[in-house]
Amino acid sequence: MKADEILSIVDKHEGDRGGLISIFEDIQAKYSYLPAEALKVVADATGRSPVDLYAVATFYKSFSLKPRGKHLCSVCMGTACHVRGAPVIGGEFARQLKVTPGETTPDKEFTLETVNCLGACALGPIVVVDGHYFSKVDSARVKQIIKKTRDGLDEAEIKADRRVYLLTVSCSRCNHSLMDPDHPIDGSPSIRVTASSGREHGWIRLSSLYGSFTVESEFGIRTDTIVDFFCPHCHAELKGASACPLCRAPMISMIVRAGGIVQICSRRGCKGHMLDLNGSGF
C-alpha cells in the first residue's frame, strides 16, 4: 500500500462533500479490504477523527478490515431465497470451502459472504461470484461453481463457443479495411491500427473475434494507460463520440462491414465495448 495511492483516491472525491463511503469503496476496490494504514492516511487527509472513520468502516457491511480472497462469493439470504433453501446452499459453500461466512480460505482464494438481498428474488437461491450471477442454485451445483471460479469465469472458449463471432471492420473516416489476414490472432484475421501512448508509437493488433480481448502490440502498454488509435491508411484518429460506460475513457470507433459501428475502450485492460448494429450509440 502506498500513501500517495490513497491520497489520490481522497482527492478524487474531494468534490462530493460526504464522500467517505465512496473513498472507502474505492480503497476496497483496489486492495480488497480497508488496511489500517489507509484509514490513517484518510484521517490525516480529511481531518476527520479515526474514531469516526472506524465507526463508518465497521457499520457498513460491505467494508472489510481484513484482507479478502481473490474471489468474492456472496450467497443471497433474502426472504425469497430463504424460503427456497438458501441456508442449505450457504452451508454447502461453507462445507466445501471449509470456512464460515465472513471468512477467507487460508490459500486466500475465496471469501465467503452472505448478503441480505440481491434483488433477483424470482431466480433464487442466488449466488454471485465476482459479479457473475448464478441462479436457481442447488447444493449439487456448489462444487461446479467453485471449480468454474478456479478455472476463470471470464475465460471465453474462443474455439468452441457459438456466441463468439468475427467482425470485419474499416476506418470510419476513409472506409479502408483495417483487417490484417496475414497476422491472425485467435485463428482469425486481426485488426491492425496504429497506436500511440506517451512517446511510444507503433502498430497494435486486436483480435477480431467479438468477445476476445487478445491484443499484440509493437511496444509495451501498461495496464490502465489510455492509448490513442489512428487509421494506418489515412492517419485519422479513430475517436468515437462517447465515453466508455465502465471507465469514462474515450471510445475508439470503427465501421462494421455488415452494418453498424463497434466501439472499444481506449484504456488498456478495460473491457468496455459496444457493438451498435443500428443507431448512433447514444
Added chain:
Amino acid sequence: MITLVINGLEVSVEEGTTLLEAAQFYGFPIPTLCHMEGLSPYGACRLCVVEIGEGPKAKLVSSCTYPAQEGLRVRTASSRVLQARKMILELMLASCPQSKTIQDLASAYGVRQQRFRQEYEDCILCGLCVRMCEEQMMAKAIGFRGRGQTRSIGTPFDIKSDVCRLCGGCIYVCPACQLRCTYTEPEKAICGGCANLSPPCVEKDPFDDMMCYMEPCVACEIDKN
C-alpha cells in the same frame, strides 16, 4: 415561550427545551440512563419515554430528544409508559445484573421478575462515555463500532488510543459498570466499553496522577486520601 400540558398541568418553557428538561423543571421525575447535563441528548436507553398525543394517535417518544411543541399534551407516567419502562428495566437486568443503578431503578419501578436468559454484559451502550470523552474531555478516544447485535464501544482497532489521557471520565459517567473495579482482572476492570483503555489503577506509576472515583476502591483497597 411555548405552552404545553404535562400531566394535566399547563406549563410554559422556552423554545428549544426538550420534554425531559421541561418535565424535570416542573418537578415530574423521569428516569434516564443516557442523559446527563452538559452532554448532548442522545436517546439510546429509552427509559425516559413519555406518552404524547391523544386517542389512536398517542405514541411514546423519548423525552430527552423530543422538543417541546406548542399545545403538546404529555403524560410522564401513564400505564403505557410504566409498562414500557418495566420491560426496558427487565431487559437491562437480564443483561447487566450487576449494576447498582439499574438494580435500584428496577426496584423503584417494581420489576419483580426477569424472564430472559441471564447475560453478563456490563454495558448498555448508552454512549455517555463516548460523549463525555468527545464533548467534555475533547479527546474523542472512543466511539461506537459496528451495528446491531455486534455494536460496541472502544478505540479504533482496539489498540490504545494516542489521544486518551486516562482521565477516567468514561468510568465516572458509566451507569452500568461503576463501582466494579476489579484490580486483578484488568480486562474486566471497566465497563465493556472502555475495556481497551488501560485502566488507571493497573499501572502503578501513572496512578499517582490519576483521579480515582472509587474511594475507597473496593478491590485494591488503596485509599488515596
Added chain:
Amino acid sequence: MERLRSIEELKALQARLQTDRDPSIPTIVISAGTCGQASGANDLIRVTKRELLNKGLTDRIRLRITGCHGFCEAEPSVLIEPRGTFYPRVGVQEMAQIVEAVAQDQVLKDLLFVDPATGKAVERQGDISFFKAQVRTILARNEKVDPIRVYNYIENGGYSALVRALETGDSKWVVEEVKASGLRGRGGAGFPTGLKWEFLAAQRNGRGKFLVCNADEGDPGAYMDRSVLEGNPHSIIEGMLIGGYATGANEGVVYVRNEYPLAIKHLMIALRQCHELGLLGQDILGTGFSFDIRLVRGAGAFVCGEETALIRSIEGKMGEPRQRPPFPVQKGIEGKPTAINNVESWANIPVIITEGAREFAKVGTKGNTGTKIFSLVGKVRNTGLVEVPMGITIEKVVTDIGGGPSGKAKIKAVQTGGPSGGCIPAERFDLPIDYDSLTEAGSIMGSGGMIVMDENTCMVDVAKYFMNFLKDESCGKCYTCRKGIQRMHEILEDVSNGKGTLDQLDVLEELAVVVQDTTMCGLGQTASNPVLSTLRYFRREYFEHVEKHRCPAGVCKELVTYSINENCTGCAACVRVCPEKAIAGEKKKRHVIDTSECIKCGACKTVCKFDAIDVA
C-alpha cells in the same frame, strides 16, 4: 452528442428521432436486467448480433436491449415487435431460429408460452394471463427504451413532461398537479408526495435545498426499484428535474444500494448523457433553471432506507437515525431542507405531468390512486414484477396474475412489507391492497415485496428469519430495538427448537408491543410486525411447536425427522447429494435414512423426483 440550448432544440431533436423511426421494421427486444443476465440474456444478445451480421439482416431487423419486463419466471425472454410475439426461456440454439423466423415474419409455435391452466400456446405477450390483468404504466416503459441510450428515451416521449412543466413557467402549478394526483409515497409509509413538495417549496433557504431519490431498497424480496432504475434511469432523472423545478431545490442525490451494480452503471451513464445534453447542470435548456444530480452508493445497511439514517449516510457518517422533529424537510442534508422520495414515486412524476393529475387519479381508488408495482415471489407459479391499480384484492394478484400455488401445497399467507411488514392469512385475501387496509391487518404496504407462503412454510420460522435479519440490521442505538429484537429471536429460537413454553409466548407478545412503542425510528417501530402478525393469525402453529413439539410445515429442523416412503424407486439421486452420507440402499430398492447421521438439510427432498421423502 450536442448540447441542447433551448426547449425548441429538444423538441426538434425529438421530432427528428420520431420521424426517423420506422415502426414497421421488426424489432427483437431482449430483456437484460439483472434477472435476465443471470439467466443468460447476454448470450442471447451476442447470438442475435452474430446472426444479424452473418446473415446481413442489420437493415431489416432492429435489436433493442432493455431492462426487466417483469416476468422473471420466463427469463431470459424475447419480445418481437410490432407483432407482440413473446418467447419465454429462450436458449442460445433457439435464439438463432428466432432471428431467422423474424426475418421471414414467422412465428415459432413450439417456442411460445404455454398457459399452464389451459395447456394452450399463447403468442402475444398481452394475451398471457400474467400480463393481462396488470395495468403497466411504469413497467411497460421498460420494454420501450434501451436504458443506456438517451435518444431512445427522448424518442419515446422522454423529457416532454419536463418541457411541459418548464413551459408553464409556474412552479406552483406543478406542485398543485402532483397534489391533485393523490400520489402517495411508494416507499411504504404512504405520505402524500405533493404535500411533501409543498413543505419543501415553502422552506426558505438561501443556501439551497436537496431532493433525494431513495433507491436503498433493502427489503429482502422486493426489487421493483432496481428494475425501474436499471430499465429506465432517465425517468427518475426527469422526475427529479420536475421536482427540482417545482420545489426550488437545486441539488439532487440518488442513493443506490451497492448490491445493485447494473442499476449503478446505467444511472451513471444516464447522468453523464444528461450532463452532455445540457439536461442537468446550469441553465437547463436555456430556461435559467439549474439543477444537478449526483449518485451516492450505499454500503450494505438496511437501516439506511430510513430517511434520517439515509441523510447521515449521504453525509458520510454511520447510518444512525435521529429524532424527528426536526423533519428532513426542515433540516436535512448538511442542515438544508431535503425531500426524500422513493424510486417508484419519482418514476410516477413524469406520468402525472404528461397525462394530467385527473387522468392519473382515475386509476386506483379514492385516497389510493395510481398503480403500484409488487414483486410477487415465493411459492407462486408466475413469479415476477406485477404492476396493478391500488385497491385490487390480494386474491386477484395471487391467483389471477400469480397463477396460484407453484406446487401441490395450498397457499396459506402472503408476507408484505419485508421485515417491517406482516403475514396476511389466506382467509383475508379479499383485502384490498392499499396503505390503510394493510396497516389495519397488521402488516404494511412497504416498498412492495409480496412473498407467497404455502403449507410448507413455517410461520414461526418466518418470524425467526426476520428477527435474525433485524438483529444484524438494527443500528443498535435504541436499547429496546437492539436488545428487544435479540430477545425476541432468542424466544423464537427456543420455540422452533421445541424448548419454548407458553409463558414465553406471553413474554414474546408483551416484549413485541414494547419494542413497537419505545423505539425511535421506523425500523424499530415496525420490527415487531412479523412476530405480532404471525401470533395474531397463526397462533395455532406456535401452540403446535410449544405443546406438541411438532412443526406442521416440517421446517423447524429440531422437530422433524426425514424418512423415505414406498414411492422410492431406488434411483440413488438422494444418496449422491446427501452431504453426510446418511442415506443407504441398493439400486432399485427402497433407500433408508440413518436418522442419527441426518442433518436435515433437505437436499434429498429437493432432488427426489418421486415425492418419496417424508418430513414429519
